[in-house]
Amino acid sequence: MYSTSDVRKNLKVEIDGSPYIVVDFQFVKPGKGNAFTRCRLKNMITGAVLDRTYKSGEKLKPARIEERHMQFLYQGGGTYHFMDNDNYDQVEISEENVGDAARYLIENLSVSILFFKDKPIGINLPITVVLEIVETEPGMKGDTATGATKAATTGTGLTVQVPLFIKEGEKISVDTRTGLYLERAKG
Amino acid sequence: MHDFASLSWGERLRCRDVMVQRIRRFFRGRGYVEVETPLRVASPGIDPYIDALPAGEGCYLATSPELEMKKLMTSGLERIFQVTRAFRADESGDLHNPEFSILEWYCAGKDYFDFMDLTEELVRECGETLGEAGVPTPVSAWPRPFARIAVDDAFQSHAGWKPSRSFSPDPFFMDLVDKVEPGLSGEGAAFLFDYPEQVGSLARRRPDNPRLCERFELYLDGTEICNGFTELTDAAEQRLRFARDNKERERLGKMPYPVDRRFLEALESGLPPCAGNALGVDRLLLALTGSRRLADVSCLSETIPAGRGR
Numbered sequence: 001m002y003s004t005s006d007v008r009k010n011l012k013v014e015i016d017g018s019p020y021i022v023v024d025f026q027f028v029k030p031g032k033g034n035a036f037t038r039c040r041l042k043n044m045i046t047g048a049v050l051d052r053t054y055k056s057g058e059k060l061k062p063a064r065i066e067e068r069h070m071q072f073l074y075q076g077g078g079t080y081h082f083m084d085n086d087n088y089d090q091v092e093i094s095e096e097n098v099g100d101a102a103r104y105l106i107e108n109l110s111v112s113i114l115f116f117k118d119k120p121i122g123i124n125l126p127i128t129v130v131l132e133i134v135e136t137e138p139g140m141k142g143d144t145a146t147g148a149t150k151a152a153t154t155g156t157g158l159t160v161q162v163p164l165f166i167k168e169g170e171k172i173s174v175d176t177r178t179g180l181y182l183e184r185a186k187g
Numbered sequence: 188m189h190d191f192a193s194l195s196w197g198e199r200l201r202c203r204d205v206m207v208q209r210i211r212r213f214f215r216g217r218g219y220v221e222v223e224t225p226l227r228v229a230s231p232g233i234d235p236y237i238d239a240l241p242a243g244e245g246c247y248l249a250t251s252p253e254l255e256m257k258k259l260m261t262s263g264l265e266r267i268f269q270v271t272r273a274f275r276a277d278e279s280g281d282l283h284n285p286e287f288s289i290l291e292w293y294c295a296g297k298d299y300f301d302f303m304d305l306t307e308e309l310v311r312e313c314g315e316t317l318g319e320a321g322v323p324t325p326v327s328a329w330p331r332p333f334a335r336i337a338v339d340d341a342f343q344s345h346a347g348w349k350p351s352r353s354f355s356p357d358p359f360f361m362d363l364v365d366k367v368e369p370g371l372s373g374e375g376a377a378f379l380f381d382y383p384e385q386v387g388s389l390a391r392r393r394p395d396n397p398r399l400c401e402r403f404e405l406y407l408d409g410t411e412i413c414n415g416f417t418e419l420t421d422a423a424e425q426r427l428r429f430a431r432d433n434k435e436r437e438r439l440g441k442m443p444y445p446v447d448r449r450f451l452e453a454l455e456s457g458l459p460p461c462a463g464n465a466l467g468v469d470r471l472l473l474a475l476t477g478s479r480r481l482a483d484v485s486c487l488s489e490t491i492p493a494g495r496g497r
Contacts, residue, residue, distance in 0.1 A: 027280025030368075031404070031414050032386060034236050034360040035277070053365050055357065056277075 002060040004037040012044070012063040015052070019044040019063035019116045028053070044114070045097065045121050066115040067124065072105045080105065082113055082120075091120045103158040104129045104176050125176040130185045131156055132171050139164035149181075191322055191476035192483060202322055203472055203486055207270060209316040210290055210468075213309055219266040219292060224255035226272065230447035234388065235356075235435040238276040239444070240285065247444075248274035251465055252291050253389065254450045257418065260293050260461060261453045268292035270468060279493035281480045282410060286487070288468035297462040298417040299390075299401040303378045306405055306413060306464060307333050310376070314475050324475045325408065329376035333405070336374075337381045345370035351398045354383040372409025379404050388428045390416035405466075407474035415464030422454035 002013065011022040020041040029035040035056035042049050044063070054060065070082040070091070079092045080102070091113060095102065101123045105111075112124035136152035149161040152172075160174060162181045171185040191199065211221065231239035231247035232254055239247035249255070251273050259267055273289045294302075310333075314326035339349040346362040371377050380403035384392050387400030401417035419425055426446075433443035472484040 027278070027283055028364045029236075029278060029280075029283060030360060030363055031411055032234060032236065032388075033363065034356065036361070036364050038364070053361065055361070 002062055004054050004056050004058055007037050007039060012065050014061040014063040019065060019121065020050065063116060067112045068115060070111060070113045072107060072109045072111060074107065093120050097121060098123060101125055103156050106131065106156060127176060128173050128182060129176055130171050130173055131158060133166060133168055136162065136166060136168055139166065191478055199484065200486060202317060202320055203484065205316055205320050206313050206472055207468065209313055210270065213312055214268040214292060219268045220264050222256065222259055222267045222269050224252045224269065224271065225249065230445045233429050233432045233444050235432055235439060238441065240274050240276050250275050251289065253465065254447050256291055256293055257458055258450060258453045260458055261456055265295040277493045284481055284485065285491065285493045290466045290468050291463065293461050293463040295459040295461045299380065299403050299415060299462055302415045302462045302464050303335060303380065303403050306415065310471065313471060317475050322476055325477050326475065334374045334377035336377055336379055338379050341367050341371065341379055350383045354385050368406065368409055371406045375408060377406050379406065387416060388432055389419050391419045410470060410474055412470050412474060413464055413466035415462065417462050418458065420454060420458045420460060422451050425454055426451055
């Protein structure tokens with residue numbers, strides 16, 4: 001069990017049978033009175049935000065989140081399919097739970113799937129992924145040195161600002177944390 | 188006018204000094220004598236929720252100068268004040284630091300209502316001084332006079348119950364921090380007064396209602412600034428309350444603290460009827476400059492979080 005003194009950002013706890021992650025916390029204490037830890041928590045399945053105040057010394061139940069390395073296979077009918085390369089187990093995750101990660105999922109991408117009570121609840125993406133540009137305005141010659149950018153759409157449906165020299169059919173590296181263009185990918 | 192947070196460290200320290208000078212002028216001008224009391228004490232004061240830092244040889248760092256200053260009030264001096272430091276274990280956060288500056292003062296013949304008026308005067312003067320130094324303050328947005336709200340009324344409006352009717356520490360403190368204090372931020376500047384007697388160990392009970400004690404606190408934009416009383420001067424009752432608070436400490440799994448016998452002797456020898464108030468200097472500067480974190484206003488060159496080095 002965690003105590004209130006263990007509370008940190010990103011701590012994962014179980015509340016009423018659901019996994020929550022601490023997004024913010026604050027020490028509060030009246031001059032003469034009990035101390036409290038005020039927490040803002042996010043439900044890791046629904047994304048709903050919950051504010052809870054814990055009395056100092058109160059126990060919090062750790063959420064047992066298991067991380068398994070898996071490979072993205074395909075999506076269809078609103079579900080995303082992944083496979084564990086060690087034992088060939090397959091899991092399905094609904095479009096809703098995949099959320100924004102869907103815009104980075106390319107076939108055979110290695111990801112971490114988060115499990116809570118043996119149920120897949122989310123995806124940890126690698127920090128960078130390589131995506132193919134399927135649509136963008138043609139750039140003009142001689143623009144390579146400037147900082148000017150244009151909108152481009154990837155095969156996964158992500159819209160990203162890219163330098164003017166990037167052409168349709170080229171591949172780029174994107175930071176999955178920020179959704180920003182990093183560099184032109186080789187090959 | 189410059190936003191306080193945009194000032195350099197040196198300029199912020201200068202503003203702090205300007206405010207502290209004004210505090211000293213305020214009290215000297217009203218006939219108060221500045222005193223000093225020990226920081227290292229054998230008995231740190233007994234409060235179920237305040238823990239002292241050990242200072243070696245069975246001593247502790249003072250959690251407040253209260254007991255020592257009340258001893259001085261039996262010297263014949265009728266008005267005393269000091270700006271000193273207090274230490275409290277396990278308190279770290281945006282509004283807490285284990286070491287902090289505290290202004291504390293006592294005046295014979297006054298009660299908690301007189302002290303609410305005096306505190307408001309002091310806060311306004313400090314705000315004026317900072318304004319003159321070019322720092323924008325929120326004082327003009329606060330009501331004149333500051334709101335004065337009985338604890339029962341504040342709880343009734345924000346939490347739907349009256350603590351004096353059915354007091355229990357857990358719901359009281361939980362609703363205080365979760366409902367009442369956030370509710371008070373809408374008032375700008377507000378005194379809470381008439382606390383349940385269970386949370387006023389060193390305060391006099393109201394003669395007409397012994398369930399209440401003559402205690403007040405000031406909240407500026409929702410931040411607790413001070414804690415004042417009409418002081419309890421009855422040695423027998425004080426002895427009982429210390430015993431009760433030590434019992435509560437044991438119930439909470441904490442070590443009881445030694446009772447300060449000299450303090451009880453001082454009460455027996457005759458502490459004059461008086462009022463006292465303790466005010467967080469850093470919190471006051473925080474509220475008067477519209478800052479949000481103590482770290483932005485503290486004079487400390489380094490803040491050491493609670494629990495380090497254990």
